[in-house]
Amino acid sequence: MTSILTNNSAMAALSTLRSISSNMEDTQSRISSGLRVGSASDNAAYWSIATTMRSDNAALSAVQDALGLGAAKVDTAYSGMEAAIEVVDEIKKKLTAASEDGVDKNKIQEEISQLQEQLVSISEAASFSGENWLQANLGGPAADLQKSVVASFVRDSAGNVSVKKVDYQLSASNVLFDSGGNAGILDQTANVGNDGVVVNVNIGGTTGSYNVVKYTTAQVSAAVTGAGGAFDTGGNIAWTTAGTGAGAGVGYVKIADDTWVAATEQDSGANSTQEVFATDAGGFEWQITTTNAAASTAYSVSNLVISDTTTSTQLAGMLSMVDSALESMASAASSLGSISSRIDMQKEFVSNLTDSIDAGVGRLVDADMNEESTRLKALQTQQQLAIQALSIANSDSQNVLSLFR
Incomplete structure (x- = not known):
């Protein structure tokens, strides 16, 4: 039946055209944004997971920055400790030379004094962003002696989040100078007997x-x-x-x-x-x-003094004290080196983890551009056909006029 009031063919063609246009809008949105799931309405589950993981990735990015800052602190302390070890080695050499008969001990003391001042300079300069791990008030609050470096951001299976840290406790075994007393490696005293x-x-x-x-x-x-x-x-x-x-x-x-x-x-x-x-x-x-x-005299590496009256027994005691300090410094440097190595490994791990999360989120929400371009081409063809069909359907009413001529 042909009717001039109701054109069923045109309505069907128009409905098809609307559907094709809607699909084209979705496809064009995916192509322009690059996302298959751009909002919660696209896929609520995937969108929620992607949003959470992007947030965690942002936290991991902050962790990378913190690791860089922590690495700088540790490297500064290690460099200072390494430089101090070289200076104390020189003091040890000077004391050994002073043990030789006929040596002018007063002249050697002048050199030792300069080396002692250099130790103070090194410990004061080994500071990064206000943090100095080579000198501290060992008698102060315990919280002030607890140093840490942010290492990772963790989300457990229950959804709870936490920040993991690498801890380093300042103590008499790794601090060169105690600003609140004489408990550091270089300023702690030992009795040297006459x-x-x-x-x-x-x-x-x-x-x-x-x-x-x-x-x-x-x-x-x-x-x-x-x-x-x-x-x-x-x-x-x-x-x-x-x-x-x-x-x-x-x-x-x-x-x-x-x-x-x-x-x-x-x-x-x-x-x-x-x-x-x-x-x-x-x-x-x-x-x-x-x-x-x-009698005995209390000396430290930073204040030992020799003169022509210093006996061989006293020199032997000083040498023993300096050698003990070197052992402590080597142990402290080893600990700093281990932390530095761990931070480097953690930085690499966090970088790889960030890439893995990015890739995982991409698999959930990224659009397949090859697929979307193919779909867009097909929809464009369908749209042209739908327009043509609608044009044909609309021409049916014109054909009715020919019946009345």
């Missing part, structure tokens, strides 16, 4: 070891001569003050070749519980003066 000798003495049935001052034969001879004293027969006892009763005599006893220690003369009738070391020709007993302890 020339002494260890003797074993039995007092009241108990034998103990005592580090007492030792004297050479020349020193004892000079002291005895100057005080008008004398040497006992055999040369093993010397006194500066002669005595005739308990504790009246003061002098020295010989315990080894060219080695003497201070002693006190005792009357055999009033002998104390301390063992007798020697008896003189007059029958008086001599006991080692255990209270004449060899």
